[in-house]
Amino acid sequence: MITRMSSLFLRTLREDPADAEVPSHKLLVRAGYVRRIAPGIYSWLPLGYRVLRNVERVVREEMDAIGAQEVHFPALLPKEPYEATGRWTEYGDSLFRLRDRKKADYLLGPTHEELFTLMVKGEYSSYKDYPVILYQIQNKYRDEERPRAGILRGREFVMKDAYSFDLDDEGLKRSYELHREAYVRIFDRLGLEYHVVSAVSGAMGGSASEEFLAPAEVGEDTYVRCLESGYAANVEAVTTPAPPARPVEGLPAAEVHNTPDTPTIQSLVDFLNAAELGRVFTAADTLKNVMVKTRQPGAEEWELLGVGVPGDREVDFKRLEASLAPLEVALLEEADFAANPWLVKGYIGPKALIGRGVRYLVDPRVVPGTAWVTGADQLDHHVVDLVCGRDFTPDGTIEAAEVREGDPSPDGAGPLVMARGIEIGHIFQLGRKYADAMQLDALGPDSKPVRITMGSYGIGVSRAVAAIAEQRHDELGLVWPREIAPADVHVVVAGKDDAVRSGAEGIAAELDAAGVRVLLDDRTVSPGVKFADAELIGVPTILVVGRGLAKGVVEVKDRVTGERAEVAADEVVAHLVSLCRS
Amino acid sequence: MITRMSSLFLRTLREDPADAEVPSHKLLVRAGYVRRIAPGIYSWLPLGYRVLRNVERVVREEMDAIGAQEVHFPALLPKEPYEATGRWTEYGDSLFRLRDRKKADYLLGPTHEELFTLMVKGEYSSYKDYPVILYQIQNKYRDEERPRAGILRGREFVMKDAYSFDLDDEGLKRSYELHREAYVRIFDRLGLEYHVVSAVSGAMGGSASEEFLAPAEVGEDTYVRCLESGYAANVEAVTTPAPPARPVEGLPAAEVHNTPDTPTIQSLVDFLNAAELGRVFTAADTLKNVMVKTRQPGAEEWELLGVGVPGDREVDFKRLEASLAPLEVALLEEADFAANPWLVKGYIGPKALIGRGVRYLVDPRVVPGTAWVTGADQLDHHVVDLVCGRDFTPDGTIEAAEVREGDPSPDGAGPLVMARGIEIGHIFQLGRKYADAMQLDALGPDSKPVRITMGSYGIGVSRAVAAIAEQRHDELGLVWPREIAPADVHVVVAGKDDAVRSGAEGIAAELDAAGVRVLLDDRTVSPGVKFADAELIGVPTILVVGRGLAKGVVEVKDRVTGERAEVAADEVVAHLVSLCRS
Incomplete structure (x- = not known):
């Protein structure tokens, strides 16, 4: 053609x-x-x-x-x-x-x-x-x-x-x-x-599922890979390795502290460290309780849900949604807080939730025997050394915390690296x-x-x-793989004289007869315009027929590598046919 | 395949x-x-x-x-x-x-x-x-x-x-x-x-236009053909040959008659013939005036339009619409008659319409010099010998009257025959x-x-x-032309023994290798079921591999003609390949 x-x-x-x-x-x-x-x-x-x-x-x-x-x-x-x-x-x-x-x-x-x-x-x-x-x-x-x-x-x-x-x-x-x-x-x-x-x-719905992601900066899917093991997962599918449970014996008792004006994790950590309790606290020592509401699809009524994650991580709403699917999830509105005055914004703790029968799920890192700084359910108060399995027992775990570059791979093989990709198959x-x-x-x-x-x-x-x-372009244009390119060979007629034109036409006709798909630039525009268009369009092989033809040579350019080669005009058809079939 | x-x-x-x-x-x-x-x-x-x-x-x-x-x-x-x-x-x-x-x-x-x-x-x-x-x-x-x-x-x-x-x-x-x-x-x-x-x-919109109609009883398009000349037209496009205009001199004067209780053409004709006016009237002598309303697409206001056709023909609404396109057309409602009390249903004549400035279009057969029995614009009254060009002058002609088998072809070559077809191209x-x-x-x-x-x-x-x-089926099923059939050859394995099965498989494989598309009935159902399905599915060539194989023969059936031929098993591939390429 x-x-x-x-x-x-x-x-x-x-x-x-x-x-x-x-x-x-x-x-x-x-x-x-x-x-x-x-x-x-x-x-x-x-x-x-x-x-x-x-x-x-x-x-x-x-x-x-x-x-x-x-x-x-x-x-x-x-x-x-x-x-x-x-x-x-x-x-x-x-x-x-x-x-x-x-x-x-x-x-x-x-x-x-x-x-x-x-x-x-x-x-x-x-x-x-x-x-x-x-x-x-x-x-x-x-x-x-x-x-x-x-x-x-x-x-x-x-x-x-x-x-x-x-x-x-x-x-x-x-x-x-x-x-x-x-x-x-x-x-x-x-x-x-x-x-x-x-x-x-x-x-x-359903169980096992894999995505085919094409790495690309513009991709909308964030995923992680472990370079050591080849593990790869959509961020929503990453599971958090849980540390082993620890004995609760010997741990200090939970103690409520007056922590005025500490509605954020950072303000809380700063306050505690300033209070000189004999330890240095970090955000990772705190347990942040995020309130959402869920309902069955199509249902009228929402139910409260508390989600506890280590305070050094945000809740990733897409991970939360994926974990709860097919339930619908929404953040609480002012009206919800008004209807539940016992929820003290900034100071919500596990005890009020569990005590009121509200479902409470925690990050897999919150295992029995871990001690946390968390809300004490009253304004300006937090509790220190609240121990999971001793002072509170969550209803289960949930994958809701953000995944970070460097987190351990679930298969234990090494750290995770983050990547962005385009979902091309599922x-x-x-x-x-x-x-x-x-x-x-x-x-x-x-x-x-x-x-x-x-x-x-x-x-x-x-x-x-x-x-x-x-994935396949450069600053000049597109670079199609041959299998899906709009043509195999882009023949540029680089010259106005009849010999060049008829030479190019002859080569194009021979290529066509051999089953090679030819895009023939037979326009009357300048060679510069033609070259620019050839790069932009991105056919994998560019054949330039120009003045060299008088000396019996044409130029073959590989659009991928940019390599140019002079080829004898009487051999170029065989050369290109073999190139296209390889 | x-x-x-x-x-x-x-x-x-x-x-x-x-x-x-x-x-x-x-x-x-x-x-x-x-x-x-x-x-x-x-x-x-x-x-x-x-x-x-x-x-x-x-x-x-x-x-x-x-x-x-x-x-x-x-x-x-x-x-x-x-x-x-x-x-x-x-x-x-x-x-x-x-x-x-x-x-x-x-x-x-x-x-x-x-x-x-x-x-x-x-x-x-x-x-x-x-x-x-x-x-x-x-x-x-x-x-x-x-x-x-x-x-x-x-x-x-x-x-x-x-x-x-x-x-x-x-x-x-x-x-x-x-x-x-x-x-x-x-x-x-x-x-x-x-x-x-x-x-x-x-x-x-636009001017010249042709339809490709596939003749079929179930077709929704009615069209006419002149077998003598090959003329063919959609009914909406048929033009009516106008007779030559005639001199009005010497024609009797128009005369209004009291014609009680004659709202239909037949009752009018019967009444006039019973009145012994010295002539025999037929429906073709009457001029039936049908009222519609038209408007520009999207416009609010409708305008009245009178359409006069010979009383022996119905108005074909699709022809009327096509003639008036892109105007919208509708029949009058009671409210329209109420708003125009001078329209006397059953007795509408050209004179009131023209006198009131209502657009009035007539069948091409209504040429100057033709005399008509038509409504006199008052209840129970008709006018006889109302002459076109003398007593009334329409605003133009319109193709609105029904077309009938036997009507003259517009090219004058002979009578029209009616056909029904499916519009496959336009x-x-x-x-x-x-x-x-x-x-x-x-x-x-x-x-x-x-x-x-x-x-x-x-x-x-x-x-x-x-x-x-x-167009291509019989009582047993479909009969596809090879170019679009789902396969070239329907191979029926008519027998359970291994020789028949492997013989059929071998032939199918050889056909496939030669580029013939094979539908292979390798099911474990009875030969009768297979034969019935083969006829129903309608692949153009049916190859039956059965007991004859032991004697070295198979049967080739042409789905179109129903012809069956015994062919030597070792020649059948070559035979079918040449059949499929012819």
Whole structure:
């Protein structure tokens, strides 16, 4: 295929678009791959659509290779299945909802667990039918609060979503492993650097789950890695190693101190150290009790929850939310404090909470035998040496404290380092949540129903384009891996005379005949403009046909390494063909 | 590619679905190609999605071949561009509208003229940029009042929409002709029988327009053909040959008759013939005046319009609407008659209308010199011998009367025959409607702006699947043309013994290696079930490997003709490969 720049619907931009902040967004717009239509809603221009379809092809090939079968659901969906699983309300404002002319409720599908479950239920009945893996590549819709970074976080985006259906947990693990391997092959072929990190499943429900994160400064996902062991996890999924419990015998008794005007940890520590109690206190010796409220999704009533974390750490609300999911969580409002006057802001302690029957969860570091400085439940008073397991017994532990660079890896192998990444894939062992909601059973060999167990597996197809652009660009432009580039060779006609032009045309025709995809810059603009556009567009190999042709040479430039080589004009086709096939 | 029925996500049905009335709908559901999700909203199962993608591929190849460039727009679109052209309101209830979390108005795109116009305006500026043809294959949304017949008239459907942008009318004609030729190639490759008929463009605006209609009893479009000349037209586009005007000299004077109790044409004719006026009257001698009201889209006020047609014909409201487009048309309500008491229902005549300044349009057959029996504008009175051009002069003519089988073809070549068809394609010369609305200009060679002229070209991609199924099926099932069939050869393993099974597997593997797409029925069900499913699924060639294999023969069945042939097992691969390539 030869694509001629003289007629290609493409106008590159020299300036970055005003609304773009991240490199992939700037470059994809400047190079004429995408255009903005509305916040988080983009059009694909010819070169961009080619890249998108190339990514789709890679995804499709690897999904087909694990025996997954492609189907296609509508994007416009009736409310009822999503009501059955509660997601009609759980999605909140993120769901695009609409009504048809008969006032029936519809939504634009954010993900299709419900529909796939119902489809399998409609077709399959016997245990002999299973396992089955179905997938689709389709437009998805989420009304993001802050769509950003072009196609990196859009409101309409292309996703591959796959679902596995198995008779038992072992089958689910096999299906999950098949996807994990397919995803590795897909992201390798897409030329992405990525880490597979443990993840919590959030609102999706279910148990085991991993994310494929492409490291990038602009990524929205913070994750940690242990360089020693290779451990990697989403911050929400990091578990805190608990120290061993200690004996309480011999520990000093708890003592309430008048600590006037110490509503913050720092003011408290300063006060205590100034009081010369014979010890030096640090923030890590204090136990900070944060009050939130929780409720079941859709429920009216909130319940109080106390969360105790060491005072040198903040509560990470996303970790807190993930730990409590599917419960909804909110901070207390003034009205809540007014309704519970026994909650003394700045001086809340475990004893009042436990005494009043309020659920109280603590950081895993708060083990029996640890002594804490904490609130004494009255204004300007704290208690010192309040010992866990002796003076108070929490209702359990919770992962809510922030994770920090240098924290120990849960596997004990070394310290954690922090990284940022773009979520490009996510695999879940959903279990029976949707099968339960939709009553998806198979008739077993003993004629008894077997509840099906499911997995769900997503790839952000359009987001992958942005992630690749984010990882593979330089100051001049994009640098596509060949597998998904809009062309194999960008032929620049660098000269106006007929010999150069016809020489370039001849080479392009030969490349085309050999199955090489050619982008031919046959425009009447200056060579400088052509070179700049070639760098910007990012086809992996640039062939410059110019004055050297008279001496029988052309120039081949590797867009990745920047290396230039003079090649004999009569050998360049063979050279490029072998390059493209390697 | 070998697809094994033993693991294919497919369950055929023996019974027609309860909600299906037309053959394509019944068979596509029974054969496991599509499943209903909501009214007019369907999912594609694996075999169905293959067929859909095959149709897409054919469309894409032929669009690319005329130099059209593929882009991809979102389906979720902001209101503003559609407001600029008035279509936000014009579409009425057919438009799916929704609001995002910030209460901004959006719609699900029914067609994308506005967006394409804006995109070209955003990228192009010089006359040197033109012409350009852009297209996309994309989900479209229309909230049909009566979605029906499965995927034949859906509310979410796949459409190829293309748009041409030219500097002048000649360019537009060339682009239009390119599309016409591409459409002929596409529908030929899809194995569709079709007629290209003149069409009016309705709400789309514009001038020349043709529809590609696939003849089918279940089609919603009525059209006419003249077998003698090949003339074909949508009923809305049929023009009525006007008889020559006649001299008014010597015609009897108009005379008002008391015609009590004759509100209908038949009662009037009966009364006049009973009155023995020396002539025999027929309904064709009467002039029926039908009152409607019209207004500009979006306007508040309605205006009265009188439409006069020969009394032996009904007013065809769709023809009337098409003739008056883009005006809105409605029948009069009681309130309208009450507000205009001079309108005497059943006795309305031209004179009162013309006298009151109400616009009055007549059938083209009402030429000067024709004498009519018509209303005398008072209860129980008609006027006889009211002569057009002498006693009344209409404001013009209108194509509003029904078209009937046997009416003369507008080209004078012979009588018209009526047919029903499915609209599978539509090509329009839009002209400058959208370029005007969006101010799409090119800077001409003289530095003056040139307003761009556009064409718009649609193919119902998912509907084409239904149209093919509608035209190509028999009592046993579907009969796909090879180009879009889900497989080339359906291999039926008709026997349980290992020799038969391994023989079939071997042939399937050889076919696969030769690039033939194989659907292999390796299930453990009876041969009868397999044969029935093979007929139902409709792969063009069925290969039966059974007991004959012991004698070295297998059976090849042509699904189209039903012909069966015994072929030597060691020759069948070569035989089938050549069959599939022919």
